[in-house]
Amino acid sequence: MKPIIYTSPYSLHHNTPEGHPENATRIEALEVLFASEVFEGWQNKSSQPADLETVGLAHDEDYLFDLQDKTPEAGLVYLDGDTVLSPQSYDAALHGAGAVCDAVDDVISGKTLVAFCAVRPPGHHAEPDKAMGFCLMNNILIAARHAQTKHNIQKVAIIDFDVHHGNGTDVMTRQHNQNHPEQPIFYASTHGHPLFPMTGDPKDNTQYVINHYLPDKCDGEAFRALYEEHIFPALKAYKPDLLLLSSGFDAHKDDPLGHAHLETEDFGWLASNLSDIVDNKNIISVLEGGYDVPSLVSCVQTHLQHLYKAKC
Numbered sequence: 598m599k600p601i602i603y604t605s606p607y608s609l610h611h612n613t614p615e616g617h618p619e620n621a622t623r624i625e626a627l628e629v630l631f632a633s634e635v636f637e638g639w640q641n642k643s644s645q646p647a648d649l650e651t652v653g654l655a656h657d658e659d660y661l662f663d664l665q666d667k668t669p670e671a672g673l674v675y676l677d678g679d680t681v682l683s684p685q686s687y688d689a690a691l692h693g694a695g696a697v698c699d700a701v702d703d704v705i706s707g708k709t710l711v712a713f714c715a716v717r718p719p720g721h722h723a724e725p726d727k728a729m730g731f732c733l734m735n736n737i738l739i740a741a742r743h744a745q746t747k748h749n750i751q752k753v754a755i756i757d758f759d760v761h762h763g764n765g766t767d768v769m770t771r772q773h774n775q776n777h778p779e780q781p782i783f784y785a786s787t788h789g790h791p792l793f794p795m796t797g798d799p800k801d802n803t804q805y806v807i808n809h810y811l812p813d814k815c816d817g818e819a820f821r822a823l824y825e826e827h828i829f830p831a832l833k834a835y836k837p838d839l840l841l842l843s844s845g846f847d848a849h850k851d852d853p854l855g856h857a858h859l860e861t862e863d864f865g866w867l868a869s870n871l872s873d874i875v876d877n878k879n880i881i882s883v884l885e886g887g888y889d890v891p892s893l894v895s896c897v898q899t900h901l902q903h904l905y906k907a908k909c
């Protein structure tokens with residue numbers, strides 16, 4: 598059973614200003630990769646938009662209405678210094694959320710063991726009532742809550758290896774766990790420090806929200822040690838029914854926004870180990886960052902091959 602890759606034409610129509618690192622060329626390059634013989638036989642699906650009730654599992658209704666209201670008919674509206682709305686951004690965000698919910702439905706119903714959502718804008722910085730860090734809707738948390746509410750999945754784990762802390766996912770997970778202690782979501786992030794958004798201090802860790810700073814100039818050896826010592830044991834102890842990955846590849850050494858020194862194969866090593874922990878099934882990976890397009894493409898290829906354990 599080959600994995601399913603979810604894309605959305607709207608991902609190409611979320612416009613950002615000239616020179617912005619988060620732009621449509623990222624997805625265009627990935628779509629060329631997915632059409633190549635490397636991924637022959639893998640399934641492709643075009644996403645449907647999520648409905649407001651589903652997005653509302655993570656975001657305040659007023660925030661969603663505000664995004665709609667601010668959507669321009671032409672040009673760009675700045676929500677902060679680097680987060681923008683273009684005419685089709687809101688639809689792109691809804692389709693991104695729709696993709697992750699489709700992926701949850703397909704994985705839970707057994708249509709695939711592994712799914713990858715190649716959508717933009719990314720999501721992990723978006724808070725319940727605030728867009729930030731290029732993100733409008735928090736796809737990974739929407740996926741987690743959709744899995745819980747629609748499919749009654751008890752244990753949903755999120756691993757976030759983007760070089761930036763997923764502040765939005767962190768906040769939403771803590772709120773959820775406070776309101777639903779019987780069904781806690783597990784969230785673990787490794788991220789650079791000091792680095793945007795300057796959150797994710799390990800001193801605030803709880804049983805289910807685990808943050809760790811990458812060491813300065815983090816290389817593969819240090820990265821692997823961090824996961825082996827802190828993240829893998831906690832994930833194994835939680836015993837997830839569903840594993841969601843906030844897959845950012847901006848800890849790569851060539852990335853212009855991160856300051857880490859990872860090689861492409863380090864992302865393969867991580868994917869392989871994470872896949873082993875959940876017996877190579879019930880895995881949904883969702884694109885977050887990764888702004889050097891050639892390394893993004895090579896990292897996604899390696900990541901997916903190791904998640905799926907493909908011999909290619």
Ligand SMILES: [Zn+2]
Pocket residue numbers: 759760761845847885886887
């Ligand atoms: Zn990032």
